[in-house]
Amino acid sequence: MQKEQTIDHALRATWQAVAKMYNEQAVKHDSTMAMAFVLLNIDKEHGTPSTALGPQMGMEPTSLSRILKSMEEKGAIYREKNPDDGRSVLIKLTDFGLTKRNASKQYVIQFNETVKNQLTAQQIENFFEVTKTINKLIAEKSIFDTIPTK
Template identity: 70%
Template sequence: MGCNHQRMKEVTIDYALRATWQAVARMYNEEAKNFDSTMAVGFTLLSIDPKTGTPSTALGPKMGMEATSLSRILKSMEKKGLILRKPNPDDGRGVLIYLTEMGLEKRNLSKSTVLQFNEAIRQEVDQEKILNFFEVTETINKLIADKKLFSKNISN
């Protein structure tokens, strides 16, 4: 795959990340529609441990999602019969989220879709470039976590 270096100089890193993620999200949502689902539901299914369940309080941070958005998704998933909520024996106030049989089936579909996407990318992009991509995203996340992006040391 060739790339237009002149155009690349004009595109900001955040624009490339955002535009790419929006394209991926659209693709996943279109695919999820075929199974009467959404990308958010698929992502949630993949974040729930299929054997031991997952504490509801651990899901938000694991998915990088606000509690209110997650609560809405979980409510809709429960109505559709994809998950069950049970009291957490280790935490009196906590709830464990478990997959139902249908939830497990939908989880497997989501997993298959994600693996297909990853395999298709790996067929087109050599391993070294993929490792570079992960290194760049890790650096971006570290700079954000360390609050080093908007310090006075960055020159324009």
Template identity: 65%
Template sequence: MKDQTIDYILRATWQAVARMYNEEASKYGATMSIGFALLSIDKENGIPSTALGPQMGMEPTSLTRTLKSMEEKGLIVRKKNPVDGRGVIIHLTKLGLEKRELSKTTVLKFNDIVKDHLSQEKLDHFAEVAEVINGLIAEKQIYHTENEAEESAKN
């Protein structure tokens, strides 16, 4: 992978991880998105539906599909938000809690096996590289509109 661009390495690695998680989840009639959602929903208090999408980095259409599937599988229930009756709180069912533990075990196994094959120094460097990339993107230091470029030049 040494001759590959950084974005190619990131994309290819993420696709491999996603494929691995989807293959594992399919053994239990689920998907990686369902597993991730299960892990993102607070076990005791649930989560407002409006907060779940941004937390998972999912588009509303994809999230709606995932939540519908989870509801059909009996993993979640939607309850009116007691503070704001217009909103909905997503809660895990008993089955959802069980599947959440399975998802957690799956993720921790992946982490443990990867950690067994890398030194702490390499893991720290990996985290540092990811942090720099995320920072550059968040600060729009890679791509930004002409207006943003003009504003930056003025400052």
């Protein structure tokens, strides 16, 4: 099997192209795709507990901490003690962060609309069905069940 014919290669190559595309837009706003992703995952009204952001986005705590520090330095977010849990910190958007979040959202909407306009409803449904199946197989840890371990 050639690598170009494998599902994992297609997923990885496509995601890398999407990430590059988003990063090319983000750099125009003195940002990165990762920062935009964080902005989109912060509750714009109530903030989001810092401990919930990493798992919500599938990001390692070290990477997230570095991104949050940079975003705080740029004035996009601020930290506030969580009134419901004194041990926790809420990440909240500044007005500047909200503006950046709205811009990020427009790029995501534009991407999705452009892709959807090139596909049929059935193709879109099939795409989501395939990704759902892949995620289910991964979550069930059933992909490598038949490979013996030492």
